[in-house]
Amino acid sequence: MGDDNLMLKIRMLLLAWFHFRLYHEKGLPLIVKRFSYKDIKKATDGFKRIINNSSQGTSYKAKFQNGSVATVKEVKLPDEDDDSFIREVQLLGRLHHRHILAVCGYSTGSKRFLVFENMENGSLKEHLSDPLRTPLNWRTRLQIAIGIAAAVEYLHFFCDPPIHQVSLSSSSILLDENLIPKISDISLFNASGNQITSLPTSSHCSKECAVEGCKNIIFQLGLVILELITGQSAEKGGVDLVQWVQESRFPGSIHKMIDPDLGNSYDQRELKGLLSVARLCIRCVDRQSICTPQILWYLQKKIGITRRSRPS
Template sequence: MDRFTIKFRRLLLAWLHRSRSGPVSFLRRFSYKEIKRATDSFHRIFYTNSRGAAYKARFQDGEVALVREVQTLNVKKDAFYREVQLLGRLHHRHLLALRGFSTGRKRLLVFDNIENGSLKEHLNDPLKTPLNWKTRLQIATGVAAALEYLLLFSNPPIYHVSISSSSIMLDENFTAKVSDVGILSSVGNYVTVPNTSCSEDRMNQHCSSIIFQLGMLILELITGQSSEEGGEDLIEWIQESCLSSSVDRMIDPDLGNNYDSRELKKLLAVARLCIKTKDNPTFSIPQISRYLQKKVDVPRQQFLCPQVSFI
């Protein structure tokens, strides 16, 4: 065996060892100081929840990214690396891709480009250009597609996902990206639900919670009202026996009259089904996703008003 072959063999074995030993083989390891500088000492906060905070980061090369803190209790380093490996292997057009991580003073995940910030900013900041109707429809459809991927096609399935306008990021083309996805629970264990699925014939409490969040997000896209601050009012409105008399005053003023009324009614029908799912899970993520992509019909018994069909 010549020296070139021996050297190549050593390099190959070293690469194989790295790829099996941790996430550093395919993800970048950021230094704590680098992330601290990019987030202005962790002052550029996008959102916070029980698992930690998410920050806007602008690195020296000009790229804007999202940095999410992993703040679960009793998380061992091996468990954190496992989460990094699994999240790093998720690939979907409507998921924010993981670029790297840091294990310094904080355990941090660094996600892909978020040039246009969060959905919440564009719905509530008067200085931002209002989102048009087509973009809002695409956001709803994209988020549903991402959820279908996480629940049905990811291995293992991802049940720990938070859907809100704060955690939905928009890239340079205003493509929606789900950012708050995790494997670990709040006590540092893996979130697993044995023998359950979010398919049409098998529903569970994890899926119903996610579907409910999707319904609230759709309501926020329609009304422009924050589901995080005034969610009770939105729920009460969508549960009215007939919505036809109040739709005009509830729709986001930023839309004006620039929307398709038929599409609006269909989207309201989906939102209502999602909200009802919280207590009686009978409608699945695949059904919602396919309906939003105009592949199936909402059942006739789910019409929003006895006299006026919204479908």
């Protein structure tokens, strides 16, 4: 236990050092590219290539003149002026992590759009629930859990100010061509702290908001881990999964809850380690007893997988 505490302290000191270098030595990253409305319209074939249509805006598949493929999302911000929107978009350029969906550009005018990198393999939810997709193997699921935990650690400790308003679910975790996971839903807030819509950017909120947001995202991470293990959806509150993992006798029912798509191709020790981390995350909703560096540390220690997920 003493060695674990020492390693955690060392990790926290390293995080503080990396944070200082990132924001005091490297400066701000490059400005996000601006597209014209005409560029967006042409790339989306006159807004005909619809991927998703929701109250928060329509998403389109886009192919630009240089051959690059991207996802374009309409942004509905009726009370936000262009200058404020552009300032928020530029904050997007400061989010740089392997497991966070990158913004490639934006467009203003009568309509506003954000341009994101293309994610060939859709959402984690589709891979867990669609019988026509090839099931994710156990090793890939472990890598997804660790990758998302690394992204959360980055948002909490490498961003200035720290970002805590994140909607983390199997629907908002997207997978690229190599099944690398990326968080796609970080809330957009205006300077007064009022949520406008749901898009990746920095946020401005009170200390109380940050604490609650931190607890909430850790809880959501626990639900995502449970989904990776069981293959069951937790998007409607995850009540059943939460009750199951909190039961004192739940170890006896683990074999009944494992995703059938996994068969017997998983490691029992790794499974127990993953479940113990999920339980710690779920308990965080009542009181914050764990922080994100601890989650990543526990995952790497209990499962035996390491990943270099530092900002570049």
